[in-house]
Amino acid sequence: MHRRLIAPGALAAASLMLAIPASAASFSPGAPGIGDPYYPDYGNGGYDVSHYDLRLKYQPATDELEGTATLLARTTQDLSRFDLDFLLDVSEVRVNGAKASFTTSGEHELEITPKSPLAKGTSVTVVVRYSGVPSSKQAYGFTSWHRTPDGGVGANEPEAAWWWFPSNDHPLDKATYDVSVLVPDGSQAISNGTLQSTSSRLGWTRWNWRSDKPQATYLATLAVGRFDLTTGTTDGGIPVVNAYSKDLGANAGAARASVERTGEIADWLSGYFGPYPFDALGGYVPNTTTGYALETQTRPFYSPRQFANGSNTSVVVHELAHQWYGDLVSVRGWKDIWINEGFARYAQWLWSEHEDEGTAQELADYVYASHPADDTFWTVRPGDPGPENQFDIAVYDRGALALQALRNEIGDEAFFAVLKGWPQKHAYGNASVADFQRYAEEVSGQPLAGLFDTWLFQPSKPGAPAARGAAIARGAQAPARPKSWKGIAATNDVHAG
Numbered sequence: 001m002h003r004r005l006i007a008p009g010a011l012a013a014a015s016l017m018l019a020i021p022a023s024a025a026s027f028s029p030g031a032p033g034i035g036d037p038y039y040p041d042y043g044n045g046g047y048d049v050s051h052y053d054l055r056l057k058y059q060p061a062t063d064e065l066e067g068t069a070t071l072l073a074r075t076t077q078d079l080s081r082f083d084l085d086f087l088l089d090v091s092e093v094r095v096n097g098a099k100a101s102f103t104t105s106g107e108h109e110l111e112i113t114p115k116s117p118l119a120k121g122t123s124v125t126v127v128v129r130y131s132g133v134p135s136s137k138q139a140y141g142f143t144s145w146h147r148t149p150d151g152g153v154g155a156n157e158p159e160a161a162w163w164w165f166p167s168n169d170h171p172l173d174k175a176t177y178d179v180s181v182l183v184p185d186g187s188q189a190i191s192n193g194t195l196q197s198t199s200s201r202l203g204w205t206r207w208n209w210r211s212d213k214p215q216a217t218y219l220a221t222l223a224v225g226r227f228d229l230t231t232g233t234t235d236g237g238i239p240v241v242n243a244y245s246k247d248l249g250a251n252a253g254a255a256r257a258s259v260e261r262t263g264e265i266a267d268w269l270s271g272y273f274g275p276y277p278f279d280a281l282g283g284y285v286p287n288t289t290t291g292y293a294l295e296t297q298t299r300p301f302y303s304p305r306q307f308a309n310g311s312n313t314s315v316v317v318h319e320l321a322h323q324w325y326g327d328l329v330s331v332r333g334w335k336d337i338w339i340n341e342g343f344a345r346y347a348q349w350l351w352s353e354h355e356d357e358g359t360a361q362e363l364a365d366y367v368y369a370s371h372p373a374d375d376t377f378w379t380v381r382p383g384d385p386g387p388e389n390q391f392d393i394a395v396y397d398r399g400a401l402a403l404q405a406l407r408n409e410i411g412d413e414a415f416f417a418v419l420k421g422w423p424q425k426h427a428y429g430n431a432s433v434a435d436f437q438r439y440a441e442e443v444s445g446q447p448l449a450g451l452f453d454t455w456l457f458q459p460s461k462p463g464a465p466a467a468r469g470a471a472i473a474r475g476a477q478a479p480a481r482p483k484s485w486k487g488i489a490a491t492n493d494v495h496a497g
């Protein structure tokens with residue numbers, strides 16, 4: 001969502017090594033980044049988090065957030081210190097019960113030095129006490145915290161956690177979550193997973209949410225405001241909780257007419273992608289002024305603007321498709337964004353076909369034909385677009401076109417076997433574009449390097465012979481614009497906040 005380049009952070013000073021005793025010489029600081037070339041400072045090195053317990057209190061009137069985060073982690077190297085990614089004000093850090101010293105560095109690093117160095121392969125409990133006004137904090141000149149008239153919302157990609165909890169902020173480090181938020185009576189706190197309970201006392205209500213399947217940090221969300229909640233159960237038996245700001249105005253009806261179809265759409269998607277992978281489902285629409293939506297795990301975030309022209313089931317299809325492609329199987333590095341967006345867009349094309357508004361083939365033909373060879377659209381390589389083009393429209397439309405080319409190459413049987421098999425193969429983990437190519441080759445028994453190179457990696461429009469070979473835009477005339485085109489294009493705000 002943020003088109004910017006980030007300079008690599010300075011490496012930890014080697015001189016620090018000289019200051020620690022010889023017996024601890026093998027203990028060194030964890031890296032300030034997890035090793036993603038697109039975002040060198042995102043995530044951290046030296047440990048892996050398994051669980052976040054966030055016990056928070058939020059005051060909607062002032063946007064003040066305070067609380068305690070307890071992280072359960074395991075070290076992956078001998079650590080003299082380590083970083084978390086965080087922006088709010090920290091008052092105390094404890095590591096394995098003992099007070100640790102801490103400082104901040106870079107754009108969003110919280111550097112923690114435990115009293116005793118931490119040996120590789122051991123369990124570590126980190127407790128961070130903090131407070132702050134999320135909307136007052138920026139990193140790289142932007143904020144992912146949306147202040148609303150009745151509260152605030154944390155939802156963005158590739159980063160949102162820094163504004164509300166300390167974390168190892170990269171999809172490679174997934175964890176389970178308990179999120180417990182105290183808000184004034186009359187306000188609601190919405191997060192991921194199942195609503196375990198609520199309890200009220202002295203004018204404040206505590207909302208306890210649980211996500212017991214691994215979840216990437218950017219897919220964790222928190223929204224506090226005045227919401228109407230609806231509940232239900234899918235045909236597959238998954239409990240649904242949706243939440244709508246009481247203040248959606250004229251968009252309220254269209255928002256509900258779309259998001260209330262979440263269970264139906266998830267069941268429909270499971271026909272293509274396999275069983276729904278989580279034990280909770282829903283969506284929420286706060287009264288933000290943003291334009292995008294986001295696949296926050298089990299409970300996508302939708303901005304009211306997605307419903308300004310009436311109901312929009314296509315955006316619901318997009319965000320729910322991500323529950324398999326993006327959430328269940330997450331990117332290994334942010335360069336693998338096609339694994340998320342190409343497939344979520346292709347799901348919209350399948351929905352268009354289902355709704356009789358144009359087939360996936362017709363939409364692919366239209367994408368191919370409507371961008372001339374000199375259009376910069378073709379200079380974006382969906383298979384490795386660069387951080388500045390991570391959410392470019394080409395990642396979506398050219399990305400989905402590549403899937404239609406694959407489908408035509410290997411046939412429907414193999415293609416739909418790949419679509420359904422992939423989420424199972426890498427369930428609750430991470431995978432890359434190269435992993436996907438290998439898997440498609442394995443299932444189809446065909447070599448596909450040339451096809452992937454042409455449709456995902458060349459910075460130019462695939463030529464007429466390649467298109468003919470992949471059965472794209474074969475007709476003599478320019479393909480007509482499918483009926484669903486405009487609606488799908490309107491969801492392009494999905495990541496253009």
Ligand SMILES: [Zn+2]
Pocket residue numbers: 318322340341344494495
């Ligand atoms: Zn998306």
